[in-house]
Amino acid sequence: MxxxxxxxxxxxxxxxxxxxxxxxxxxxxxxxxxxxxxxxxxxxxxxxxxxxxxxxxxxxxxxxxxxxxxxxxxxxxxxxxxxxxxxxxxxxxxxxxxxxxxxTLGIHASTTGVPLLCEVLEERGESFPKGMQGMSAQQVALKQDFEAKRGYWNSLWEEMLRLAPDFFDAYTEFSSVPWTTSGEGGEKGVLxxxxxxxxxxxxxxxxxxxxxxxxxxxxxxxxxxxxxxxxxxxxxxxxxxxxxxxxxxxxxxxxxxxxxx
Missing domain, CATH: 1.20.1290.10 (AhpD-like)
Structure with a gap:
């Protein structure tokens, strides 16, 4: 041109x-x-x-x-x-x-929606525990698994862990692939x-x-x-x-x- x-x-x-x-x-x-x-x-x-x-x-x-x-x-x-x-x-x-x-961007449908769901439940008078209070041994283990694989924890995950532990577990696996797959030198991931x-x-x-x-x-x-x-x-x-x-x-x-x- x-x-x-x-x-x-x-x-x-x-x-x-x-x-x-x-x-x-x-x-x-x-x-x-x-x-x-x-x-x-x-x-x-x-x-x-x-x-x-x-x-x-x-x-x-x-x-x-x-x-x-x-x-x-x-x-x-x-x-x-x-x-x-x-x-x-x-x-x-x-x-x-x-x-x-x-x-992993799609998880924000849940990290945005779950807190709102909890607010709605509380507005209806349905009590909702805070933090890790009353979590089962399985849920505590899922938290520890997330921390081990992703290297951090944030309280925004706690409500999802409480409401949908199976989904949380599946997402941990999905999001952790780049953090757990071994690279050529044995490091986790390539970046x-x-x-x-x-x-x-x-x-x-x-x-x-x-x-x-x-x-x-x-x-x-x-x-x-x-x-x-x-x-x-x-x-x-x-x-x-x-x-x-x-x-x-x-x-x-x-x-x-x-x-x-």
Missing amino acids: SFTPEQQKLKDRFDAELGAAAFDDAWSRLLTHSPEMFAASLRLTAVPKKTGHLTPKIQALVSLAVSAASTHLHVPNIHRHTRAALAAGASKAEIVETLCLTS EPKVKELIYCAFDTAATHMYQPGLKLHMRNVLNYGGTAGEIMEVLELATLLSISTLDVGLLVLDQELSKG
Whole structure:
């Protein structure tokens, strides 16, 4: 595709800041339809690349988590960020583990709904014990199993454990795969714990989800694993780039509709 001299300057700037390999059809459409928005989007995208608290590989995996989350499932960006992760040296196992971590988002149907169910029961005069009070030996064992596999405990799990221990047990197994599967060196999983927690932060903070209880919990876990505020901030910046998906999809539809005329 040929560009005007001004558009070509912006394309050259893109190549210098993000790399020529990152320029695809979506960026080309944006440059053609709105050079001004292209320039602004390029600047926004380049900021985390320049600060570089996270490696290019981890940045790509974080961006993949945002795109592949069940609340977004933006297939063009899943391709884009998978390609970028592979180019940055990510292994197949690291990409699969990122997707496994991201697939846990659905549990928030329960972590949001269970507290509300308990409130409704209490409003109806049905008493509901707090904490681990009165839990069975089996339920206490399930709590200990979760702590051993996931490395933390939070009181938000207690009501679910009380109401649906079998479901809680099944979810522990589901969510623990990236934490318990042995890697080549005998470590649990292929991504370090801090990176796993950053991936949770990515899809919790994304505008398609914005699950504050989980975001705060996983931010705390990142710091407990030796992460930094700068690394967390970079995840928030990368998740903000979800906004550009509007242009990726909308301008493609615009071109398709214009071609019908």
